Amino acid sequence: MSGTLLLVGATSDIGHAVAARYAEAGWRILLAARDPERAQRNADDLEARHRAEVALLRLDIFESERFAAWLDGLPVLPDTVVCAVGELGDQGRAEADPAHAEQVLRTNFLGPSLLLGLVAERFAARGSGTIVGISSVAGDRGRGSNYVYGAGKAGFTAFLSGLRNRLTKSGVRVVTVKPGFVRTRMTRGLRLPPLLTAEPSEVGQAVYAAAQGRGSDVVYVRRVWRLVMTVIGAIPEPVFKRLSL
Amino acid sequence: MHANPALTEASPKIQGARTISGWGRYPRAASEILVADAPETLPALLRGRRGVIARGAGRAYGDAAVGQRTTCLTGALDRLRSFDPATGRLRAEAGVMLADIVRTFLPRGFFPPVVPGTQFVTLGGMIASDVHGKNHHREGGFGTHVEALTLLTPDGVPRPCSREQNPDLFAMTLGGMGLTGTILDATFRLRPVESGWIDQQTRVAADLSAMLRALDEDDAATYSVAWIDCLARGSALGRGLVYRGEHAGRQTCRAAGRDLFPIPARGWLTVPPGLPGWTLNRASVTAFNATYFRRGAAADASALVPWQSYFFPLDGLAAWNRLYGARGFVQHQCVVPRRGAEAVLSEMLDRVARLGTASPLAVLKRLGSGGGWLSFPMEGYTLALDLPATAATLALLDELDRSVVAAGGRLYLAKDARQSRDTFEAGYPALPAFRDLRRQLGADGVLASRLSARLGL
Numbered sequence: 272m273s274g275t276l277l278l279v280g281a282t283s284d285i286g287h288a289v290a291a292r293y294a295e296a297g298w299r300i301l302l303a304a305r306d307p308e309r310a311q312r313n314a315d316d317l318e319a320r321h322r323a324e325v326a327l328l329r330l331d332i333f334e335s336e337r338f339a340a341w342l343d344g345l346p347v348l349p350d351t352v353v354c355a356v357g358e359l360g361d362q363g364r365a366e367a368d369p370a371h372a373e374q375v376l377r378t379n380f381l382g383p384s385l386l387l388g389l390v391a392e393r394f395a396a397r398g399s400g401t402i403v404g405i406s407s408v409a410g411d412r413g414r415g416s417n418y419v420y421g422a423g424k425a426g427f428t429a430f431l432s433g434l435r436n437r438l439t440k441s442g443v444r445v446v447t448v449k450p451g452f453v454r455t456r457m458t459r460g461l462r463l464p465p466l467l468t469a470e471p472s473e474v475g476q477a478v479y480a481a482a483q484g485r486g487s488d489v490v491y492v493r494r495v496w497r498l499v500m501t502v503i504g505a506i507p508e509p510v511f512k513r514l515s516l
Numbered sequence: 517m518h519a520n521p522a523l524t525e526a527s528p529k530i531q532g533a534r535t536i537s538g539w540g541r542y543p544r545a546a547s548e549i550l551v552a553d554a555p556e557t558l559p560a561l562l563r564g565r566r567g568v569i570a571r572g573a574g575r576a577y578g579d580a581a582v583g584q585r586t587t588c589l590t591g592a593l594d595r596l597r598s599f600d601p602a603t604g605r606l607r608a609e610a611g612v613m614l615a616d617i618v619r620t621f622l623p624r625g626f627f628p629p630v631v632p633g634t635q636f637v638t639l640g641g642m643i644a645s646d647v648h649g650k651n652h653h654r655e656g657g658f659g660t661h662v663e664a665l666t667l668l669t670p671d672g673v674p675r676p677c678s679r680e681q682n683p684d685l686f687a688m689t690l691g692g693m694g695l696t697g698t699i700l701d702a703t704f705r706l707r708p709v710e711s712g713w714i715d716q717q718t719r720v721a722a723d724l725s726a727m728l729r730a731l732d733e734d735d736a737a738t739y740s741v742a743w744i745d746c747l748a749r750g751s752a753l754g755r756g757l758v759y760r761g762e763h764a765g766r767q768t769c770r771a772a773g774r775d776l777f778p779i780p781a782r783g784w785l786t787v788p789p790g791l792p793g794w795t796l797n798r799a800s801v802t803a804f805n806a807t808y809f810r811r812g813a814a815a816d817a818s819a820l821v822p823w824q825s826y827f828f829p830l831d832g833l834a835a836w837n838r839l840y841g842a843r844g845f846v847q848h849q850c851v852v853p854r855r856g857a858e859a860v861l862s863e864m865l866d867r868v869a870r871l872g873t874a875s876p877l878a879v880l881k882r883l884g885s886g887g888g889w890l891s892f893p894m895e896g897y898t899l900a901l902d903l904p905a906t907a908a909t910l911a912l913l914d915e916l917d918r919s920v921v922a923a924g925g926r927l928y929l930a931k932d933a934r935q936s937r938d939t940f941e942a943g944y945p946a947l948p949a950f951r952d953l954r955r956q957l958g959a960d961g962v963l964a965s966r967l968s969a970r971l972g973l
Contacts, residue, residue, distance in 0.1 A: 282554075284592070309554065309556065312554070312555070312595040312597065312609070313595065315595060315596065315597045315598060316595040316596050316597070318598075319596035319597060319598050319599040319606070319608075320596050320620050
C-alpha cells in the first residue's frame with residue numbers, strides 16, 4: 272500500500288531517511304520545514320533518487336495558532352504523519368538562560384505535540400491514519416547532561432502515549448520511536464558504540480515497518496536500547512543521582 | 517535537526533583532535549575533526565581556520581585527506597540534486613558515495629563514465645584525485661566527464677566552475693587534491709548501459725613484453741587491466757593476466773539466462789582487526805599468486821562477470837587494509853611514458869620480486885593523456901604495487917622513484933604517503949602555475965593536508 276506521507280522536520284537527517292524509505296515504497300511525500308530553502312536538497316534527493324512526487328511546504332513549529340489552517344490547507348489529508356522535529360540545544364546554556372531552555376522545550380515538546388494533536392483530530396474524524404513521533408531515549412529518565420532536552424522528549428513521549436490510548440479504538444495508530452545513537456552521515460568516520468548506534472536508514476526502516484503495522488507501538492530502533500533503558504530506569508534514585516550521566 | 521546524542525558536548529560540529537590516517541593506515545597523524553552538516557553551513561564552519569582539508573570517504577591511501585591541522589568530514593553532503601534520464605546528467609553533492617550512485621542508477625540502465633578500483637569513494641574525492649579507471653586510454657579521467665562543479669573557495673564564497681566559467685579554477689580543481697577549495701557539488705553524465713554484466717576476455721601474458729603488447733592491443737577495448745604476479749622472476753618476470761571488458765548487451769545476457777541487473781551478493785567477508793604484520797608473507801603470497809595465475813590461465817577465456825567483480829574485486833573483502841597488520845602499508849603507483857617503459861618496469865618488478873615482501877596486488881594499465889593541472893595520468897603505463905610499510909620497502913621505494921623520474925614518469929598523489937619533494941617536483945611540470953594560482957586564491961596555508969605540507973604544494 273502506498274499513500275501520502277507528511278514529514279514534519281524535513282531538514283533532519285533522520286527525517287530524510289524516513290522520507291527516503293517511504294519514497295522508495297512509492298509514496299507521495301509532503302515535506303514541511305521552517306526553512307524550505309534548507310530542505311530543498313532533501314526534496315531534490317527524493318526526486319532524483321526515487322522518482323518521488325515531492326512537495327515542499329513552510330511550517331514553523333512555534334506558530335501553533337496557524338496549525339489548524341495549515342493542516343486544512345494541505346493538498347490532501349496525509350495517510351501517515353511523521354514528526355522528526357527536534358533540537359538538542361545546549362544544556363549548559365539552558366541552565367542559565369530560560370529563553371534558550373524554553374526554545375528547547377517548545378521545539379521538542381510543545382510544537383510537535385500540539386501539531387500531532389490536531390492531526391489526530393482529523394485522522395479520528397476520517398477513521399484512519401498513522402502518527403509517528405520521533406522521540407528519544409533521553410526522555411526515559413532525566414540525566415544531568417541533557418535534562419532540558421530530555422524533559423521535552425519525556426513530555427512528547429507521554430503525549431504520544433496518551434494520544435495512542437485515546438485513539439486506539441478509532442482506527443488511528445500512534446507510534447513512538449526512540450532512535451538512540453544514530454550514525455548520521457555527519458558522524459561518518461567517528462567512533463560511536465557500534466552496538467548502540469543505528470544507521471539513519473535503520474531508523475527509516477524501523478519507522479516504516481512500525482507504521483505499516485509490523486512493529487510495536489513504542490520502537491527502540493536498536494532493541495538493545497530497550498534493555499539499556501530498562502536498566503537505567505531501574506537504578507534507585509539515591510544511586511542514580513550520584514552517577515555522572 | 518535531530519541532533520545526535522553522541523555529539524552533545526560542546527558543539528556538535530567540532531570534534532576534538534583525533535589520530536587519523538588514509539586507507540593504507542600509514543602514516544598516522546593527529547588532526548582536529550570538523551563535520552560538515554550541510555553545504556550552506558560550511559563557510560561558517562571553516563571561517564578563520566588554517567591548515568584545513570576536506571575528507572570524503574578517506575580512501576586516499578596516504579596523507580592526502582589528513583588535514584595539516586584540521587580535517588573536515590564531508591560525508592553528510594550526500595544528496596542527489598537532479599537527474600535527467602534523457603541525457604544521463606546527474607548533479608550531486610560532493611559527499612555522495614560512488615556505490616550509492618551505482619546502486620541507484622545501474623538498475624535504471626546508467627553507469628558512471630569512469631570508476632576507480634573501489635566504489636567506496638565520494639564524488640568529491642574522485643574529482644580532487646581526478647581518478648582514472650580501466651578505460652582511461654579511451655575516456656580520460658573522471659575529471660574529463662565533469663561538466664560543472666561548485667567550489668567553496670578560501671574566501672568563503674561558493675563559486676560555479678566549468679570549462680566556460682572560472683576555467684582556470686576548474687582545471688586546477690580536477691586532480692587538485694582539495695587544495696583549491698572544498699567541492700560542494702558536481703555535475704557529470706552517466707552513460708547508458710544495457711546490463712550490469714561485463715563481457716570479460718582473459719588473456720595470459722607469459723612475460724612483461726607480452727603483457728605490454730596485450731595492453732596495447734586493447735586500444736579499442738572499452739576496459740582493460742592487467743594483474744601481474746609480482747613474485748615471478750627471470751624469464752617469467754612480469755607474467756600475468758590481462759582482462760578486457762565490454763558492457764554486455766541485453767541479447768548476450770538473455771542468451772546466457774542472466775538477470776540484466778544482478779543484485780550484488782551480500783555476506784561479503786570482513787578482515788578482522790589485529791592481524792599480525794606477517795599475515796601476508798612470501799609463502800602465503802606465492803601460494804596465492806601461483807593459484808591465481810594457474811586458475812586464470814586455465815579459465816574459460818571469455819566470461820560474463822557481474823559489474824562489481826570486474827570493477828571492484830576488492831570491495832567484497834571489507835577492511836582489507838587490515839591484512840597488512842598494525843604497521844600499515846603503502847601503495848606505490850607510478851606512470852611511465854611508453855617509450856622506454858619496458859626497461860624501467862622490468863627493473864622495478866625485478867627489484868620488488870627480489871625483495872620478496874610482495875604485493876599480492878600488482879596492477880598494470882594503459883593510460884592516455886589529459887586532465888587537470890595536477891592530474892596523474894599521462895600517455896604510458898601505470899603500475900601499482902601494495903607493500904607493507906617497513907623500513908626495507910620504504911628504502912626500496914625511494915630507489916624505484918629515481919627510476920620513475922629518470923624515465924619521465926610520476927607518482928599518483930592519491931596513493932602517496934612518502935615520495936620526496938624532488939620526485940614530486942620532477943613529475944609535475946604544472947606545479948609552479950598551480951602554486952601561483954593557489955597564492956592568488958588565498959589558499960596557501962589555509963587549505964593544507966599533510967601531503968601538501970610534506971610536498972610543499
